[in-house]
Amino acid sequence: MEQTREKFEWKPFLQLITAEKPPILIITSVLILSLIETASSLVVPLLTKRLVDLMAGGGVQTSIVALLVMVFIAQTVAGGFSFYLLTYIGEKVVAGIRRKLWNHILQLPISFFDANQSGETLSRITQDTNTIKTVITNHLVTFISGVISIIGSVIILVILDWKMTAIMLGVVPVSVLIILPLGRKMYKVSRKTQDEMAEFSGNLGRVLSEIRLVKSYNGEDAERKKGFYGVQQLFLYGLKEAKIQAVISPFMTTILMVVLVILIGYGGVRVASGQLTAGTLVAIIIYMFQIVVPFSQLASFFTAFQKAMGATDRIQGLITLPMEKYEGKQDTLMNGDLSFRDVSFSYNESKLILDRVSFTVPSNKTVALVGPSGSGKTTVFSMIERFYKPDKGSINIGGIPIGELDLSLWRSHIGYVSQDSPVMTGTIKENICYGLQRKVSEEEVHAAAKMANAHDFILALEDKYATQVGERGVKLSGGQRQRIAIARAILRNPKILLLDEATSNLDSESELLVQHAVKNMMKGRTTLIIAHRLSTVLEADELLVLEDGRVTGKGTHSELLERHELYQKLAKQQLKINGVSTR
Numbered sequence: 001m002e003q004t005r006e007k008f009e010w011k012p013f014l015q016l017i018t019a020e021k022p023p024i025l026i027i028t029s030v031l032i033l034s035l036i037e038t039a040s041s042l043v044v045p046l047l048t049k050r051l052v053d054l055m056a057g058g059g060v061q062t063s064i065v066a067l068l069v070m071v072f073i074a075q076t077v078a079g080g081f082s083f084y085l086l087t088y089i090g091e092k093v094v095a096g097i098r099r100k101l102w103n104h105i106l107q108l109p110i111s112f113f114d115a116n117q118s119g120e121t122l123s124r125i126t127q128d129t130n131t132i133k134t135v136i137t138n139h140l141v142t143f144i145s146g147v148i149s150i151i152g153s154v155i156i157l158v159i160l161d162w163k164m165t166a167i168m169l170g171v172v173p174v175s176v177l178i179i180l181p182l183g184r185k186m187y188k189v190s191r192k193t194q195d196e197m198a199e200f201s202g203n204l205g206r207v208l209s210e211i212r213l214v215k216s217y218n219g220e221d222a223e224r225k226k227g228f229y230g231v232q233q234l235f236l237y238g239l240k241e242a243k244i245q246a247v248i249s250p251f252m253t254t255i256l257m258v259v260l261v262i263l264i265g266y267g268g269v270r271v272a273s274g275q276l277t278a279g280t281l282v283a284i285i286i287y288m289f290q291i292v293v294p295f296s297q298l299a300s301f302f303t304a305f306q307k308a309m310g311a312t313d314r315i316q317g318l319i320t321l322p323m324e325k326y327e328g329k330q331d332t333l334m335n336g337d338l339s340f341r342d343v344s345f346s347y348n349e350s351k352l353i354l355d356r357v358s359f360t361v362p363s364n365k366t367v368a369l370v371g372p373s374g375s376g377k378t379t380v381f382s383m384i385e386r387f388y389k390p391d392k393g394s395i396n397i398g399g400i401p402i403g404e405l406d407l408s409l410w411r412s413h414i415g416y417v418s419q420d421s422p423v424m425t426g427t428i429k430e431n432i433c434y435g436l437q438r439k440v441s442e443e444e445v446h447a448a449a450k451m452a453n454a455h456d457f458i459l460a461l462e463d464k465y466a467t468q469v470g471e472r473g474v475k476l477s478g479g480q481r482q483r484i485a486i487a488r489a490i491l492r493n494p495k496i497l498l499l500d501e502a503t504s505n506l507d508s509e510s511e512l513l514v515q516h517a518v519k520n521m522m523k524g525r526t527t528l529i530i531a532h533r534l535s536t537v538l539e540a541d542e543l544l545v546l547e548d549g550r551v552t553g554k555g556t557h558s559e560l561l562e563r564h565e566l567y568q569k570l571a572k573q574q575l576k577i578n579g580v581s582t583r
């Protein structure tokens, strides 16, 4: 995702912003308003000059005072409106980018989430977009009006008095020589700060989401050290930025003071000798501020802009990643046989995980997958869910490759109950109804919960179906979570069921409840089940033995027990039937 951009490039940044189609009318208004603001500020010194000269001559013209007041009012009002409108544009553009990012991230394939820490991805949406907003709202127009102010002031100054202007402009090359390399350095540092911040957030996210593991394995010390290291790095980068700022800011102030001293000294002499009016000197000094202030802001604009370049790179890196393909055939009957045809797959080139796997789950039948840990059983499920694509071969439903079907439609026909039964923060009802697009009646939810043997325990909870389950369902027991997951699958009324039997040891009562729930659910559906229990394998229509990504045996429990060596071993260990006769 990371690229290093050394050159100063506008293009990607502008592309990112213009893609959000910021409202042209408002942009034009902002530009006009800031022009009014800048023009007013350019007029002020001229009016002041007239006023001072008139006062020096002993008189005051009220019309000039009135004009000055009006110009001030125009400047203030235009400034206020342009600030608000500009912030509006910034917020609007960033909202658009955030929407686009979130939408894109949600549709990225699982392989992306395998490779990237969620905390890092999170900081793309929050921090990187914020950096871009800061440039638009705080710097972009300041930069434009600053440039206008500098050019306007220089022109007027040359007309007013070219000698004084020459003195003033003499310091510009010196300043540029110092500020440019420092700006480049600032860019590198701030880029590293952003990377460090993303890594830091990623680390915090990892610890916070697995805090139970951290505590039960006394991981606090190691995590404290890692966290402190991240804090220290951020601190050091902060200091590096400060060091650069510490050179730039006082340098600019000193330059300002030096120029001011020279101007006042040299100008004062010329006023005394009658070569310059007092009004002109005052005007020159005001113009000097109107050059120096935007000039010093230019440095911070370039720094902010370079930070935004880094953010743009990372956002573009995310947005250009290919998404899952959602479109596909709609009108497919899902009640055909589910079959794998010579499917091979590897997560990365180094190791083949599925090797020419072929099998069929006939419609409405149950096939159980057994095999040692790591043999690829869960991977088979992930392939059916289309989390990953086969490298070779195809997976078909009723003869049609599942890759050709509309992705949402396909997934809506699958009920996946995984081993860890994921439950999200929210109420029990929200969890049961999760992902359903249609309105669900209370009765439907209750019926699903009843089938999942969850209704009774839910009613015993304080808030019943409105009970908050805590983050990842921590307030529920393992068996309760499983039954919620089953109720969720039942409510979808899927054609295909993927069940990863939990290996966790539930007490026999909960286990019985879960088993009954599973049995209820399997009726009339095409089911593929990763079996860890004897009862499941006995009831399956067919068993598949998966070994190192290959199907090495097919048949019923007794057939396999008779002729499959590994199955006999597995049956003894994994299915816990040691000493129990099954024939």
Ligand SMILES: Nc1ncnc2c1ncn2[C@@H]1O[C@H](COP(=O)(O)OP(=O)(O)OP(=O)(O)O)[C@@H](O)[C@H]1O
Pocket (backbone or CB within 6 Å): 114, 347, 348, 353, 371, 372, 373, 374, 375, 376, 377, 378, 379, 380
């Ligand atoms: N996201 C992933 N990225 C890379 N390798 C993976 C990924 N998921 C699984 N693997 C690897 O693929 C192999 C098969 O894993 P899989 O989870 O399919 O096995 P399993 O048979 O379900 O095991 P278990 O019974 O222990 O759950 C393992 O060697 C594992 O290390």
